Amino acid sequence: MNLIVDVGNTRIKLAVFDKNRLLEIRIADSFTILETLKQLKLDYPKLNLAIVSSVGYLQDKVLQYLGLQFELTILDNNTKVPFTNLYATPKTLGIDRIALVCASVQQFSQKNVLIIDAGTCITYDFINKDNEYLGGAISPGVRMRYEALHNQTANLPLLETEMPIQIIGNSTIGSINSGIIYGVLNEIDGIIEQYSALYLDLTIILTGGDANFLSKQLKSSIFANSNFLLEGLNYILQHNTVE
Numbered sequence: 001m002n003l004i005v006d007v008g009n010t011r012i013k014l015a016v017f018d019k020n021r022l023l024e025i026r027i028a029d030s031f032t033i034l035e036t037l038k039q040l041k042l043d044y045p046k047l048n049l050a051i052v053s054s055v056g057y058l059q060d061k062v063l064q065y066l067g068l069q070f071e072l073t074i075l076d077n078n079t080k081v082p083f084t085n086l087y088a089t090p091k092t093l094g095i096d097r098i099a100l101v102c103a104s105v106q107q108f109s110q111k112n113v114l115i116i117d118a119g120t121c122i123t124y125d126f127i128n129k130d131n132e133y134l135g136g137a138i139s140p141g142v143r144m145r146y147e148a149l150h151n152q153t154a155n156l157p158l159l160e161t162e163m164p165i166q167i168i169g170n171s172t173i174g175s176i177n178s179g180i181i182y183g184v185l186n187e188i189d190g191i192i193e194q195y196s197a198l199y200l201d202l203t204i205i206l207t208g209g210d211a212n213f214l215s216k217q218l219k220s221s222i223f224a225n226s227n228f229l230l231e232g233l234n235y236i237l238q239h240n241t242v243e
């Protein structure tokens, strides 16, 4: 049984897979991670393999615990990957983006795929049908936009994420929600349109913490899959480790 540890900049996602079957996801942060891991080990005594992908903060004691309790793979920029990486700075490419491209190779091989991960940041990653990863884009995520407006002004409140009722915001709250949410939706639709002009047969995946919230409102036709990164990590784990 496999334990997947995805450390993002906002949340830590822990997933249990039995071969390719996702059994459960638990959410943690850097304060609760050790407790959550110990409980998972109790609940799933058959967990033996683990993989960590981190672009965020993970304490050494958590890594030590994982190393003691599991046969541990740590994904880094030297891990063998099943695609040709044409990023000009492969050593600085986000580990989460590498895992997303692995998931794409596994699930959509020989297709032009644009993966959009709406998490702390919104990342765009493109892999062509010749199995070459070309790169993409990084922009601020939904919560980051709310926080930036609040932190960098004197008068703007910090709001909860909320779908605006109309494009014309007729109050401060309405204007902020409209600016952020329609800003993100139009950014995503616009970027999809630009890629679609370059690649006629384009498969689009939307994932990350805001995927479900955003997917219903997008004009473009996309596959929304919140678990895409976890599936990619499980694939890497199964292909780098022999049980």
Ligand SMILES: Nc1ncnc2c1ncn2[C@@H]1O[C@H](COP(=O)(O)OP(=O)(O)O)[C@@H](O)[C@H]1O
Pocket: 007, 008, 009, 010, 011, 012, 118, 119, 120, 121, 141, 142, 143, 144, 161, 207, 208, 209, 210
């Ligand atoms: N319960 C939640 N807790 C935190 N963020 C959430 C939650 N539900 C949705 N979100 C949104 O998801 C984003 C985090 O997505 P996630 O993919 O977990 O990010 P990361 O991998 O960067 O940690 C937040 O920025 C927020 O906009």
Ligand SMILES: CC(C)(COP(=O)(O)O)[C@@H](O)C(=O)NCCC(=O)O
Pocket: 008, 009, 010, 055, 092, 093, 094, 095, 096, 097, 119, 120, 121, 122, 123, 138
């Ligand atoms: C862009 C990111 C901060 C996204 O992080 P996330 O939103 O998943 O928490 C991460 O992929 C990262 O640190 N990337 C390094 C720079 C690069 O990919 O080129």
Ligand SMILES: [K+]
Pocket: 117, 118, 119, 120, 121, 122, 123, 208
């Ligand atoms: K992201």
